[in-house]
Amino acid sequence: MYICGGVIPELTGRRVRLRAMAAGDAEALFGIWCHPRVAPWLDAPPLSSATEAEALIALLLQMAREEESLRWSILGPEGKVIGSCGYNYWQLEGAYRGEIGFELSPAAMGQGYMREAMELMLDFGFGSMGLNRIEALCHPDNIRAEKLITRLGFRQEGLLRQYRHTASGYQDVRMYSLLQGEKVRG
Structure with missing residues (x-):
């Protein structure tokens, strides 16, 4: 369908480019995934090295080759990895929905890069993947992420109590969704 022969499509915007992750991205992504301003919001165990990031x-x-997940590295204007984003999972038949995840280097925050990356990713999900509903789960204290997704048109649907278990214990998350045709531009 959209991942032809295991090839993840490249998506290009005005200032960012989304491309398949590569082993060479490990050092940059490790730095982002372990950064104290990013790591608390990830639904993943902490990594201890760039080698673990490469794995x-x-x-x-x-998982992308098996169409279980789809993740891109986000490249900024200079072509350097500044984050990642993608579909954590999706279901077509019977639901036509997917769940997204995203993170950005603190050095790149506040410059509109993630919004541009998200617009590319949402267009791909609604267009090429044929999704009708895109979901985002957000920790209630992750104000930056909540502002971004609501600016893109996502609506909060509710609080999922103790939805995730992390090293710090159980966490609540807020469920947001965006339906085909609701996405905001600009």
Whole structure:
């Protein structure tokens, strides 16, 4: 369908480019995924090295080949990795929905890069993947993420109590969704 022969499509915007993750992204992504302003919001165990990040990238690429997940590295204007985003999972028949995840280097925050990356990703999900509903789960204290997704038109649907278990215990998350045709531009 949209991942032809295991090839993850490249998406290009005005200032950012989304491309398949590569082993060479491990050092940059490790720095982002472990950064104290990013790590608390991830629904993943902490990584201890760039080697572990490289193994995670390999796993994500394998999951993409099996159409279980789809993750891109986000490249900024200079072509350097500044984050990642993608579909954690999706279901077509019977639901036509998917769940997204995203993170950005603190050095790149507040410059509109993630909004541009998200617009590319949402267009791909609604257009090429044929999704009708895109979901985002957000920790109630992650104000930056909530502002971004609501600016893109996502609506809060409710609080999922103790939805995730992390090293710090159970966490609540807020469920947001965006339906085909609701996305805001600009």
